[in-house]
Amino acid sequence: MMAEIVGAYFTSHVPAIGGAIARGDQQSDYWKPFFDGFPSVRKWIEEVKPDVAVVFSNDHGLNFFLDAMPTFAVGAAATYENADEGWGLPVYNPFQGHPELSWHVIDELIGSEFDVTTCQKMLVDHAVSIPFELAYPDQEAWPVKLLPISINTVQFPLPSPKRCLALGRAVNRALRSWKGAERILIVGTGGLSHQLEGERAGFMNPDYDKFCLDNLAANPDALTGHSVEEVAELAGTQGVEILNWIAARGALGDISLAEVTRNYHIPISNTAAASLVLEPA
């Protein structure tokens, strides 16, 4: 018996997506080009039937504050709740965790010299919830258990793209040594290029996004040629969320991958948005 990694799903996660879903705005002229990316994502997920999701994302000041900011944090909770992020919006459904798998991954990561922070309590924000709202609309309870891995994209020094890819690869080794029958979905959330702050607010870079989308599957090491400061210059200050995608790509392992579906659109909110599915070739 061995767990199987069924593939990876990547998507942008901006809070305004949740607003559009709450208003039923998916087919408006503004939002349709973004939501058009998801019927094929959902069909693929129905086909591969995952029961656990390993999600790489970043906290936006819901669970972590600057008093203690982990570079890499791994959830090991039995449940993960969402909460008010400051805007009084409806709270997203909680997730069931998989503590045994979490501790196995933590054990293997620290054994691989990734000295992660472990979290038996962890609130998850829109960066985790929105990808599931998109993948499983109108579900009363999420059909997958969650293993969240949070990467610091808030406070420099951020981990390098190279380190994030290596983290993902270590997660892949951990998942492959897990003696369970789970069907594991890898998820990377955030991005693509965008910048919320400063006089450069509104900056996007479709050329860098294309470089990322074109290389992620077959040549992820190409994305590690930039320092994380250079990524901020190329992708915008919040575009550094591509780190979550890079780590998620690493968690698929060094295997040949096929692209199932991809969508790219500018803008949603202040963001260049994308969705992507990769599976073992």
Add this chain to the structure above:
Amino acid sequence: MVSESSRALRRAIPGTALFDGDLAAKGFELNAMCFSFNEEANRKAFLADEDAYCARFRLTPEQRKAVADRDVLAMLNAGGNVYYLAKLAGIFGLNVQDLGSMQTGKPLQDFKDFLVAQRANIDPAIAGLHVSREIA
């Protein structure tokens, strides 16, 4: 090792200051106040008595003035981080397009048009939806 050029880039990107240790130390009080706004009771307390609420978090004079002036760029200069400031902005009913308009000096509609106009820069090869295989 962090290369000197990488470190220098934290202050060299036009219109951008990457939120590093210097800014995080400078902005701790302001960001702590904004983090408190995750709770509705705290948002109400701020609205009920802004001066008292800011005093409780020991905002520096520079931070207090930036908040009083609703000046986003001044909040950033005072060490504010946009992920936390977004919670303060929400109290005033402002979203990230409003913040973009305030920071760039562009009227709101011009800022929104500026975002949409960047669609023209997309290489047609990656624009829109591409489904590579039929899914059962």
